[in-house]
Amino acid sequence: MHDSIRPRVTIVGAGFSGLVAARELEANGIEVTIYEARDRIGGRAWTEERLGHTLEMGATWVHWMQPFVWTEITRYGQRIYPSPVADDAYWLSGGEVHHGTEAELDDKLLRPQARIFEASQEFFPYPHEPLHILDSGDEELIQRFRAADQGSILDALRDGSFSQEEIDLADAYWSAGYNGYTSSASPLMAKHWAALSDHRLSLLDEQTLRFKLENGMRGIYEAIAADLTATVHLSTPVTAVEHDADGARVTLDDGTVVASDAVIVTAPLGALDTIAFTPALPAPAQSVVAEGFNCTGFKIWIKIRGHHSLIAYAPTGNPIALVRSEYFLDDDTTILVGFGPDHEKIDLDDVTQVQDLLHRWRPDLEVLECTGHDWAGDRWSGQTWATPRSGQFLQGWSLFRDSDTRLRFAGADWAKGWNGVVVDGAIETGITTARGLIDELRSR
Template identity: 40%
Template sequence: MNEVFDVVVVGAGFAGITAARDLTAEGKSVVVLEGRDRIGGRTYTDDKIGRAVELGGAYVHWTQPNLWREMQRHGLELSTPVPIDRVHWLADGALHSGTEAEFDALAGPGMERFVEDAREHFPYPHDVHTTDIGEIDLETFADRMKRLDLDPAERDMLDGILSYTVAAPDQQAVSQILRWAALYFGDWRVLWESGAYWRIATGTKSLIEAIAAESSADIRLSTPVSAIANDGDGVLVTTRAGETFRAKSVIVTVPVNALNTIDFSPALSEGSQRLADEGHPMRNRKMWVRAKGEIEAFTAYAPLGANPITIAMTEYRLDGDTLIVCFCPDATAIDPDDKDAVQDALRAYVPDLEVVDTDGHDWADDEFSQGTWMMMRPGQLSSAVPDIQKPHGHVYFAGSDIAPSFVGWIEGALESGALAARNVVRDQKAAPQS
């Protein structure tokens, strides 16, 4: 027998939990079906390495309105970053070191050129339809780097900075980073600060648990969905275990790369199915390293292909040791459990660094994500994403991958989940009463 609710929410990440909270506040009966054994989606607070760290999405900022409102609402505070003493970077075949100011003086002009047309293409970045972005949406990161005609050292520095978000430069559209920059008035430095420095002191887990606690939704973990049938009366949602749920509406918040794990009937619209089939190319790795001793706090950069760890940053001090977060564009290029390999990679920047422990999560191999944060392919922002943002009958989509503005961020998940909930409430109110 079908269980009956006003709304089924598929996925218990920030988008799904926010949507559920907002819907129950409107008096809707809601069940949240989550495939994992935890809430949080692509955020994941873990303490294996000796203190709580973020294995997934982590960085927050007061310039993100939905996120900051939730933090203020729940009395959460920011964690102050460790002051960085040195920057190390691999460029033009050699290791260089300097202060942050010295690195910025060398790399900053190139980054300014990289995003200089951001506000031209995205004068109102919350709405991509205010200008024609068709042409810029086809330009790849590789295209732009070639067009800038940088000298080898400057190119390697930019390549290292951008490797935080670029795993496949010939497969990723430059439009997404231009849109991000436009959200920060074209200032790449503020963009980078908002996305790489500030964290929630008590972890992302504390925020999502606080939002969930405000909801009366029935949250069911380890309950992956296999099929969604959309008919004139509503939706029928079926789990892999054969459980069925009847609802007036469903909000699907699973990542784009995992959409094809669900059988939709009728089939998704052409643009939405293209997005599901293409997915995004971010199959990178975030890894934590505990290094012996309180070593000099540093940030390190390398161009793609020069080191499996292209960005490393000192994040915490712990019992006399140093915790370093590492970003690896290719998840298959390094195994976090191979401490010798991790140590060799980091010693390219800090020769005497000694690895004590490591931690990480393989998001690319995780069936419920099949990748990390969204970085769009050429043409997706201008065509496929606007299509999936529209209701498909009684089926609504949400998530940071398709957010109205902050694609790939926790902020994007919050804004997308809240918008989906508002749309469901509006449409259910307007529907003829049976």
């Protein structure tokens, strides 16, 4: 890069990927400006005080085997602590409520999950290079890999060797995991998650649902923001992006046009239809934007009377697929966290509806309050964490990785490693996208 001309990069979005990309660019002498549509930073990570406790409206769990987020936890001196193990487990199947321990529930999941994870070692020998097999030259393996992106995740259990109870448990687990309907969920994502977890269900559970940050996600995203000199313009949506081989111009919602040497768009796939791109995105990418990912669900926090240590599963047809105890408060209440596949099937603030849903497992539970954020209904996200529909593992996130112009995409939706579900993927792409631009701008 020439000393006399300091390059400038515009970043759309102040979530983890945007903030990390800005930090990386600034460290290399590049001027950065960030435009954020919301009135806060953090994106789909949002630590908030609700129900008398500090809660995560979005991203929550972290782990030392997620390399990018663990680096940030270490960098900023943050600490983790475990979510509780439940005393009682309940699961719906065959119109009945079954009861046991969480360990017994986990044991019942082992056999169907082993089938769902089948071939994960073959398909993902390098989990952070998820499409590696396509360059292997092994045509038989490539064909099986492509076929595994079709159909639904539960197809592997429908050969007659699995009980309805096992199918219902897997359905509930992955309705929460994909945060969308299992009938349209690509089987490859589950196999990829298995590969990122040493092909062990216990480690997958630990990475995605066990450890939280003592200071919340804001303990990291606010720390990253504090390291920046860049101006972060809040409540400033970008409505259009023009891009070519030499630079980019973004149009703000008040009509202002801002030119720079490059633009990094960190908006989730579900919000890309709020931005007009010129030239338009390639047709395959446009098709994915129009279809959307599989993540149509929700996350809900529920306060109930009394201390109750529980986890509960329910298959498709029940709005809440998974609910579990997270916090036991001094006022003799418990805060549960829940997930389901369809945000249109629940009112996150409706105590009466949520109590009726919990009564499917435990008629004695009394709901006092409930809350959440409708990410799928939010125009600036349009989805929860990114999970692929059938066919989208191969024709989805990767379509946004390359560009012949100075337009780049970053965010958990486009990650190679922990794609979508955790902050790790957002940080990964913030770093890699910024580094790619740094190399390009140095050579100009």
